Amino acid sequence: APAVACFALAAAGAAASRRRAGRKARTAAKATAVSAEVDTDCVNAIRFLAVDAVNKANSGHPGAPMGQAPIGYVLFAEEMNFNPEDPDWVNRDRFVLSSGHGCMLQYSLLHLAGYSSVSIEDIKQFRQWGSKTPGHPENFETAGIEVTTGPLGMGISNAVGLAAAEAHLAAVYNKPGMTLIDHYTYCIMGDGCMQEGISHESCAYAGHLGLGKLIAFYDDNNITIDGHTELSFTEDVGKRYEAYGWQVLTVEDGNTDVDAIRKAIAEAKACTDKPTLIKVKTVIGFGSPNKADSHDAHGAPLGSDEATATRENLGWKYGEFEVPESVYDVFRANAAEGAKKQEAWKGLWAEYQEKEPELAKQFQRSVLDRTLPEGWVEALPKLTPEDKGKATRLHSQDCLNALANVMPELIGGSADLAPSNMTLMKCTGDFLKGSYEGRNMRFGIREFGMGAVCNAVSLHKS
Incomplete structure (x- = not known):
């Protein structure tokens, strides 16, 4: 009888353990589903701010922001350190949109992240005379824009310069236990940027220098204004950048696989002696039933009917320029973390001034x-x-x-x-x-x- 009792207790314990494991698995699955839903809502909010702004202006480029939205989401809601209350904080991460015609991506991200320079009213004034949201991003017009871009290839070349400046300042001013300068430069570039000669020059230079804190995303959608890139652009971009001295990674589904983008960024950061190019396979105008994967999505509004069809296709139940608070909460949480990091940096700066007074005076000036x-x-x-x-x-x-x-x-x-x-x-x-x-x-x-x-x-x- 005691043996039978022990066996029964063991069986009951095993059953309880299985139930606990089942509950944990269901909880994890539910959390994963909720997380995926949050990702989707945040990405779609970016897409439809771009669609609505271009439609209202009756001018602009909706296709690139619709394809690049997942990259922008991961950067501005998770990866980047910045404080919208102090856009000039010296140790912030930098972001450059080299494909500047797709600037509604950047304006949407700045707005969602809490930059006062881009309100929802500013987005509604996209491309209007005197607005803070011109048709290409301009550094001295809109806080949060690091460099003016538009001419293709210029943005990635400026990103190389920003990364070079970070490397120089870090080498001059960082001391053991006191790292004043330690930030990344991120850049999104398209097929046009890849073809411009200036990008060849600057990216070869970046590889030669081994700028490990430069991470560039190649929006690899295979579409130009003339049509498919096969018409004019058939080289192996990845091998070219490897020859430059870059690490090259690939995200096969940049439209929906947000986790793959996260993993690629983590791998890029782990490589400290080379810049990284992340080839992200995207669809221009993603979600548009009749214009996706076509040059028709590049430089013209989708139109009201196609915008409605795209909302239905992507399951976006919100109206024009409408963003749910849950999306704002996600972006603002990362901005709040950035503000905390700036406060910690200020404490480090105070210590630096005491221990390195001469260098501190030079840095201050x-x-x-x-x-x-x-x-x-x-x-x-x-x-x-x-x-x-x-x-x-x-x-x-x-x-x-x-x-x-x-x-x-x-x-x-x-x-x-x-x-x-x-x-x-x-x-x-x-x-x-x-x-x-x-x-x-x-x-x-x-x-x-x-x-x-x-x-x-x-x-x-x-």
Whole structure:
């Protein structure tokens, strides 16, 4: 009898354990389903803000935002560190939309994340005269826009410059236990960006430098204005970027597989010595029954009938410009985390000022206050009409080096012409992989890329 009793107790315990496991599995499945529903709602909110704004303006590009929405969602609702209350926080993550014509993606994300620069009324004024939501993103018009984009390829090239600036500032100012500068630069680029020559120059340069905190998403939808990319663009982009020195990853379903995007970003961050290109297979105009996967979705409104059909197709039950509070809650929660991280950064900055007073003064002036040093004019060579003449490039060299001595923030290059036009700064070394503290940037013969990179290095502080 005791043996029978023990057996019965064991059987009962096993049954209870199975019931607990079943409840946990059902709870996990329910949580997964709820999470997937939240993902879908957030992604669709981005899509339909873009659709509605372009329809209202009767002008614009709805297709790219509809395809890129899952990428934007993961970045702005989960991955990126930023504080909408202080868009200029120096250690924020940077985002660049290289395919700038799809700017309703960026405006939608800024609005959902809580940037006061883009209200729902601003979105309704998309592409209108004097609005804060012009047809391409403009840096000095709308807080939250890091660089002005539109001409294809310019955005990714500026993203390279932002990442280069981060690497330089980190090398100069970070000290053991005090990491002032530590942020990522994210960029979304399209087929057009991939074809422009400037992107070839700047991305080859980024690979040469090993800019591990640059993560670019290739919106690989195979559509251009003329039609399918097979008409003009058949190279293996991934192999090209591997040859540049990039890590290349692929997301096969960028339309619905949000988890795959998350995993790709995690893998990109794990690679610290190379920039990463994430090829995301998307459908332009995703969800549109009659225009998806077609150049018809590129640069024209869907129209009211097609917008209605798209709502039905994607199960979006909300009206024009209507966003449920649950979606705002998701985006604002990540923004709140960013604000907390900025507060922690302020504590670090206070400690840094005590332990590294001289560097802190330099950082305050050149990075935070963005002012020129005292005495920079007096540092320039003094010349009179009686002085013996010499080549203007030699005078330029004298002035450049005089300024370099008193302006540690002066950084740049001249695309393989330093010995010819005398643009080498003698007080510093080269900005290269392994020596990011250097200030002589060796661009090689990449003049166009150099211009965009230097533009963004300057904008990094603004």
